[in-house]
Amino acid sequence: xxxxxxxxxxxxxxxxxxxxxxxxxxxxxxxxxxxxxxxxxxxxxxxxxxxxxxxxxxxxxxxxxxxxxxxxxxxxxxxxxxxxxxxxxxxxxxxxxxxxxxxxxxxxxxxxxxxxxxxxxxxxxxxxxxxxxxxxxxxxxxxxxxx
Amino acid sequence: xxxxxxxxxxxxxxxxxxxxxxxxxxxxxxxxxxxxxxxxxxxxxxxxxxxxxxxxxxxxxxxxxxxxxxxxxxxxxxxxxxxxxxxxxxxxxxxxxxxxxxxxxxxxxxxxxxxxxxxxxxxxxxxxxxxxxxxxxxxxxxxxxxx
DNA sequence: AATCCTTTAATAACTATTATCATCTGATAA
DNA sequence: TTATCAGATGATAATAGTTATTAAAGGATT
Ligand SMILES: [Mn+2]
Ligand SMILES: [Mn+2]
Ligand SMILES: [Zn+2]
Ligand SMILES: [Zn+2]
Numbered sequence: 001x002x003x004x005x006x007x008x009x010x011x012x013x014x015x016x017x018x019x020x021x022x023x024x025x026x027x028x029x030x031x032x033x034x035x036x037x038x039x040x041x042x043x044x045x046x047x048x049x050x051x052x053x054x055x056x057x058x059x060x061x062x063x064x065x066x067x068x069x070x071x072x073x074x075x076x077x078x079x080x081x082x083x084x085x086x087x088x089x090x091x092x093x094x095x096x097x098x099x100x101x102x103x104x105x106x107x108x109x110x111x112x113x114x115x116x117x118x119x120x121x122x123x124x125x126x127x128x129x130x131x132x133x134x135x136x137x138x139x140x141x142x143x144x145x146x147x
Numbered sequence: 148x149x150x151x152x153x154x155x156x157x158x159x160x161x162x163x164x165x166x167x168x169x170x171x172x173x174x175x176x177x178x179x180x181x182x183x184x185x186x187x188x189x190x191x192x193x194x195x196x197x198x199x200x201x202x203x204x205x206x207x208x209x210x211x212x213x214x215x216x217x218x219x220x221x222x223x224x225x226x227x228x229x230x231x232x233x234x235x236x237x238x239x240x241x242x243x244x245x246x247x248x249x250x251x252x253x254x255x256x257x258x259x260x261x262x263x264x265x266x267x268x269x270x271x272x273x274x275x276x277x278x279x280x281x282x283x284x285x286x287x288x289x290x291x292x293x294x
Numbered sequence: 295a296a297t298c299c300t301t302t303a304a305t306a307a308c309t310a311t312t313a314t315c316a317t318c319t320g321a322t323a324a
Numbered sequence: 325t326t327a328t329c330a331g332a333t334g335a336t337a338a339t340a341g342t343t344a345t346t347a348a349a350g351g352a353t354t
Contacts (some may be wrong), residue, residue, distance in 0.1 A: 012198025122284025
């Protein structure tokens, strides 16, 4: 691992009160040292090359820990199960990052996406979709109650 | 089912050479007759109220059939498995609707999202994310070869 | 009504994720 | 340095989500 990456890892662990274990170090490295948007399984395969006895459950658990600490992000806040949309009109979505609920947002309530320059060559664009991510009304209310 | 919805269903089935079965009718109705972004399991539960002997596999198969025919949409083209992003800088994504690959798109390559009016009250916005959906270079190349 | 082809129900198989728990280890202070 | 212990790990069972298989049933066409 690059010295710089290692130091950053130690710092992040300290900041978030996490033990800097070998497993966490390698999981972090597997993600940060190369581009891409990997699945837990892919990270597991990568880390196993250095730590053959690591458990897949450890990978899952630490990814959650890292996400919770804000050290990493998830690509999509609604990966859990397949969701079907019967609204065939162009429109956007409000997505709650807490309960994962999805509601329609009128197409005209957001301006068009402006492209500066060009997309990477070879990519055949079909459409832009915009998601407004945040906390829905119900979750905000539930949160407030607790305090 | 509303007469209008029923006629639309028959028309769509004819257009796409699909037998207009009871099961398909109820699956279509479960989606179209109410707002929301349902999972196959949720649709199954709804349809079972009318057709108690329907199989979950039938729901899955027909959702795929409908999607393929363009009668419905999926909310996200990358729901399959959890994907982690180690890039903490604000940025967007190119998503291939064919192979589901995800690549980064520089934040500045797209203009800011313009909000016309207000979001539904109670929703606490964290950020907008934009996905450029289309066919990636590799998939386009593979497609071209076949012809 | 008979035939053909599609669709369905049931269920096994498979993939993805989470829970459980005995054991181990990193961090801290003696 | 060693002892201590909360927190972390590995093994694996359990659960959730999806796909494959196949015999039987049902639309469509004649
Ligand atoms: Mn929608
Ligand atoms: Mn990214
Ligand atoms: Zn919510
Ligand atoms: Zn592709």
